[in-house]
Amino acid sequence: MPSMATGDRRNFNSNNNINHPQFKPHGDHKSDFLSRRQKIEQQRRSLPIASVEKRLVEEVRKNDTLIIVGETGSGKTTQLPQYLYNGGFCHNGGIIGITQPRRVAAVTVAKRVAEECDAELGQKIGYSIRFEDMTSPSTKIKYMTDGLLLREALLDPKLSRYSVIVVDEAHERTVQTDVLLGLLKDVQKNRSQNSNEVRKLNPLKLIIMSASLDARGFSEYFGGAKAVHVMGRQFPVDILYTAQPETDCLDAALVTIFQIHLEEGPGDILVFLSGQEEIESIEGLVRENLKKLPEANQKLLIFPLFSSLPSEKQLKVFTPAPVGFRKVILATNIAETSVTIPGVKYVIDPGLVKVRSYSPDSGIESLIVVKTSKAQALQRSGRAGREGPGKCFRLYPESRFEGLDDSTVPEIKRCNLSNVILQLSALGVDDIIGFDFMEKPDRMAVIRSLELLYLLGALTDEKKLSDPIGQQMARLPLEPNDSKALILASQFDCLEEMLIVVSMLSVESIFYVPRDKLEESRTVIKSFSSPEGDHITLVNVYRASIEFLEKNKTENGNEKAEKNLRKWCKDNFINNRSLKHARDIYNQIRENVERMGLKMSSCGDDMLQLRRCLAASYFLNAALKQPDGTYRVLANGQIAEIHPTSVVRRSKPECVVFYNLVQTTRNYVRNVTRIDYLWLAELAPQCYALKDD
Ligand code: CDP
Ligand code: MG
Numbered sequence: 276m277p278s279m280a281t282g283d284r285r286n287f288n289s290n291n292n293i294n295h296p297q298f299k300p301h302g303d304h305k306s307d308f309l310s311r312r313q314k315i316e317q318q319r320r321s322l323p324i325a326s327v328e329k330r331l332v333e334e335v336r337k338n339d340t341l342i343i344v345g346e347t348g349s350g351k352t353t354q355l356p357q358y359l360y361n362g363g364f365c366h367n368g369g370i371i372g373i374t375q376p377r378r379v380a381a382v383t384v385a386k387r388v389a390e391e392c393d394a395e396l397g398q399k400i401g402y403s404i405r406f407e408d409m410t411s412p413s414t415k416i417k418y419m420t421d422g423l424l425l426r427e428a429l430l431d432p433k434l435s436r437y438s439v440i441v442v443d444e445a446h447e448r449t450v451q452t453d454v455l456l457g458l459l460k461d462v463q464k465n466r467s468q469n470s471n472e473v474r475k476l477n478p479l480k481l482i483i484m485s486a487s488l489d490a491r492g493f494s495e496y497f498g499g500a501k502a503v504h505v506m507g508r509q510f511p512v513d514i515l516y517t518a519q520p521e522t523d524c525l526d527a528a529l530v531t532i533f534q535i536h537l538e539e540g541p542g543d544i545l546v547f548l549s550g551q552e553e554i555e556s557i558e559g560l561v562r563e564n565l566k567k568l569p570e571a572n573q574k575l576l577i578f579p580l581f582s583s584l585p586s587e588k589q590l591k592v593f594t595p596a597p598v599g600f601r602k603v604i605l606a607t608n609i610a611e612t613s614v615t616i617p618g619v620k621y622v623i624d625p626g627l628v629k630v631r632s633y634s635p636d637s638g639i640e641s642l643i644v645v646k647t648s649k650a651q652a653l654q655r656s657g658r659a660g661r662e663g664p665g666k667c668f669r670l671y672p673e674s675r676f677e678g679l680d681d682s683t684v685p686e687i688k689r690c691n692l693s694n695v696i697l698q699l700s701a702l703g704v705d706d707i708i709g710f711d712f713m714e715k716p717d718r719m720a721v722i723r724s725l726e727l728l729y730l731l732g733a734l735t736d737e738k739k740l741s742d743p744i745g746q747q748m749a750r751l752p753l754e755p756n757d758s759k760a761l762i763l764a765s766q767f768d769c770l771e772e773m774l775i776v777v778s779m780l781s782v783e784s785i786f787y788v789p790r791d792k793l794e795e796s797r798t799v800i801k802s803f804s805s806p807e808g809d810h811i812t813l814v815n816v817y818r819a820s821i822e823f824l825e826k827n828k829t830e831n832g833n834e835k836a837e838k839n840l841r842k843w844c845k846d847n848f849i850n851n852r853s854l855k856h857a858r859d860i861y862n863q864i865r866e867n868v869e870r871m872g873l874k875m876s877s878c879g880d881d882m883l884q885l886r887r888c889l890a891a892s893y894f895l896n897a898a899l900k901q902p903d904g905t906y907r908v909l910a911n912g913q914i915a916e917i918h919p920t921s922v923v924r925r926s927k928p929e930c931v932v933f934y935n936l937v938q939t940t941r942n943y944v945r946n947v948t949r950i951d952y953l954w955l956a957e958l959a960p961q962c963y964a965l966k967d968d
Contacts, residue, residue: 284534285527287515287668315391322350324505331355331503332362335439339463340481340500342490346507347654348615348661351484352384352443356416357392359439365415367477369438374421376449378404379582380613383589385409385418405752406863421451425458426752429701434462439480444613446487448685448714454695456483457711458702460497486612487650487682496713510660512622516673524625525553527670529560532603535621535668536575537568542620542665543602545610545658549629549644551581551783554605555850561603574599580606580614583782583856592616611654615661622659622667624652626675630683631690632938635719637911638727638895640691641936646675650682687716692724693755697733700740701749727895730961731759747871753777753864760892761868764876767888770868771877772814776885778861779813780934780946785857786920787850796848803847804922808931808948810889811882812922817861820844820854887958890950893932894959898944899952900929906944908936909955910962915942923947930955 319325324345334341345351356371364371375381385402394400401410402418410417421442428434440459445452463479483493483500490502521527528546535544548554558577565573578592595618596602604616608628628647633640647655652669659665669676687695695716696707704710707721728734733745733755740746748758757777764773779785788796803819805811823843827836844851869875878884890897898906898915904927905914915936917924921944923931934946955963 283530285530285668285670286518288518288673312393319350319354319391322354323508324350324354327503327505328354328358331505332358334501334503335359335362335364335480335482338501339467339478340483340497342483342485342493342497342500342502343505344485344488344490344502345505346488346509347486347612347657349505349507351505352380353388353391355482355484356441357388360416364439364480367438369477370414370436371416371439371441372424372434372437373416373418373441373443374424374452374455375418375613376421376444376447376452377582377609377613378420379580379584379589379609380444381418381420382407383593383614386590387593388416388418406860421449421455422752425451425455425698428458428462429698429749432462432702433466433476434459434479435476437479438477439482441482441484443484444486445483445493446485446612448683448687450686450690450692450695453685453687453713454698456496456713460711486654492713508661509657510662510664512656512660512664513666514656515666515668516676517668517670518672520672520675521625521670524627524670525557525560528623528625529557529564531623531668531670532561533564535623535666536601536603537572539621539666541601542663543596543604543616543618544621544623545604545606545616545619546623547610547625547628547655548605548607549627550607551579551583551853554579554581554607555787557605561605574601576600576602578602578604580604580609580616582607582609584852588852608651610658611651615658617662619658619661620663620665622655622665623670624655624667625670626652626679631686633689633691633720635717635723637908637913638691638723639908639911639913639936641938643938646679648680648683649676652676652679685714687712687714688720691727692716692720693727693731696721696724696728697740697745697749697755700734700738700745705738728755730895730959731755732961733759747873750871751864751867753781756893756895757781760888761864762873763892764885764888765868765873767878767884767891768876769878769884769888770873770875772882772885773888774861774865774868775814775817776810776889778857778864779817781860782853782856785813785816785850785853786848787853788848792848799846799848805882806922806926806949807882807886808923808928809921809946810934810948811885813946814882814885816847816849816854817857820849821858886948886950887954889932889948890954891958893934894955894962896933896936896944897950897955898931898933900927900931906931908944913942915944917947918943918945921945921947923949 356373359371381402381404385400386396389396389400392400397409397411398413400416401414403410403423404420405423459481463481466476467478494500494502532544558579561577565575576596580592592604626647627644629642629644631640632643656667659667699707733741733748735741740749744762747762748755751758760773764770786800803812803815805815824836824840827839841851844854895910898908901907905916907914928949930950930952931947932950933944937943937945
């Protein structure tokens with residue numbers, strides 16, 4: 276591995292053809308002696324949006340639907356809800372809801388706004404995301420994920436608690452945002468029409484906020500709704516490209532971090548990475564390399580930022596670095612527009628992003644890393660110029676930028692729609708093709724997803740939700756396959772184990788193996804591994820950790836036990852953050868299934884039950900070994916290999932079910948468990964009985 280010690284560096288070509296409008300720097304250097312409250316007040320007042328507060332409130336009063344576009348960091352997410360609250364939009368008892376595509380954004384922003392309002396989080400200002408509700412009856416401004424609001428609509432189709440709903444980050448066009456927009460359009464119509472209700476509802480105010488400057492699409496979709504622009508504040512950003520294409524992006528990012536740290540003036544560094552795994556491996560590498568530097572150069576603080584990071588850690592990223600120190604923030608796409616981190620002057624953009632991808636032909640959804648669009652590259656470089664002139668290091672040659680797509684394809688065009696269909700069916704929308712989407716999903720993708728739901732037994736022949744399976748599946752906050760697995764598990768007497776499996780698979784990578792400890796880790800991890808496969812291995816890890824924790828709690832008390840568990844995780848190459856997150860999810864889903872009346876049961880050590888249940892639930896992800904040692908996915912003929920991290924990568928069972936298909940340069944199946952081929956015909960006859968594979 277090249278390191279700073281060997282003097283490795285990158286040559287960047289500078290090109291300034293992207294002209295950001297130039298503004299004079301605004302300084303608040305005199306404010307050091309001010310109290311935190313005064314500082315916050317001053318920050319609020321200096322945000323670009325502050326100068327148009329009155330006008331925005333007036334526009335919302337006049338227009339039932341309003342589109343607000345404004346550059347990232349102008350203050351939309353944190354300020355607008357407060358303006359509306361102060362403007363009297365909660366007077367009739369209604370509350371203000373703001374949706375975010377990402378959990379991290381909902382949490383960090385709510386905390387910030389609570390601080391700005393000097394309120395305790397969960398009181399006037401709260402947030403609600405899947406598996407975590409921080410609201411109370413007194414909450415007036417509620418940040419939440421768009422998926423969560425969709426779930427609320429199941430219980431309260433008119434969203435009667437809300438006087439205003441703000442759909443934030445609409446430019447992201449996540450599938451949940453698109454569904455929500457369609458639904459809100461309907462809710463708005465219904466609320467203004469139905470006057471024969473006992474309690475007449477006020478019209479629903481709808482605000483669509485976007486960081487992309489083109490509001491036309493949204494305006495047209497909402498019948499010519501008015502759009503207002505909030506001027507941003509942007510300093511020039513010097514764009515630099517590598518002279519050569521990079522083969523190893525992680526390495527290039529690492530080298531560039533140190534190049535900036537050692538050669539550039541003060542200012543924090545923001546690095547865009549594709550996921551938790553990448554972030555954690557680069558975090559380790561930065562730490563290692565830092566130790567090799569002279570002490571005076573070691574003043575670099577590392578902050579990871581990704582969705583499943585515990586929320587107390589997420590907030591740390593916003594604290595300014597102490598004098599003389601530099602921060603490096605290793606973030607997923609969340610830092611592109613969802614959250615603005617003060618102090619950033621340097622951006623490193625490898626030009627990649629992880630997205631969902633779905634092919635109706637194969638019927639399988641996977642996460643793939645693709646090139647960003649031009650719009651995304653511009654947003655990312657813009658992050659360097661919020662407080663003064665900055666620099667953006669694009670880890671690709673300039674010629675590649677020209678070839679990028681202008682903007683990102685909406686997610687609804689590239690994901691499995693079965694979850695959307697399930698949710699809409701539960702809301703009484705049976706005709707998906709006819710639903711008023713801003714952009715219609717592909718017909719083939721809809722048909723394939725309907726087929727999947729039908730095979731899972733969630734839909735009847737009339738495309739209605741089946742009772743009870745479909746109804747139950749719609750109530751669980753999980754992907755349809757996972758919901759089905761839990762429902763079946765209660766019949767297979769292994770609900771306890773399936774709950775563990777689903778929770779452990781809901782988080783990114785339970786094992787954490789530094790690159791240089793691969794061999795050592797294999798021996799340690801072996802103590803958990805089951806020859807039958809990865810699902811059972813995950814159950815073993817979970818059980819072992821709970822046993823360790825419980826034993827420690829009785830001996831040493833809760834706090835010490837958690838600390839010991841962290842050490843235990845480290846020794847066993849387990850990602851403590853992921854494990855903790857999985858435990859939270861387990862508790863939440865357990866509550867859900869118990870409330871639904873599913874029978875709790877455990878198969879103990881009889882893992883045959885669990886494997887049979889996996890086969891019965893994930894039958895579409897069954898694959899058969901080929902003579903050359905690769906696997907053929909039975910449902911669509913796709914060829915894949917077992918992922919190198921799987922415990923069955925060597926034993927190569929004849930027939931397996933897998934949880935994910937990962938596409939890099941090769942196709943890999945991940946989280947794999949051995950099953951008996953004959954089980955498929957027995958347990959999933961709707962799919963396999965007639966096939967002669
Ligand atoms: O939504 P928009 O991108 O327009 O801006 P925002 O998220 O409301 O951010 C406005 C300001 O609040 C930025 O200067 C952020 O740096 C700051 N902020 C913060 O300091 N701490 C947070 N947890 C969130 C925002
Ligand atoms: Mg925002």
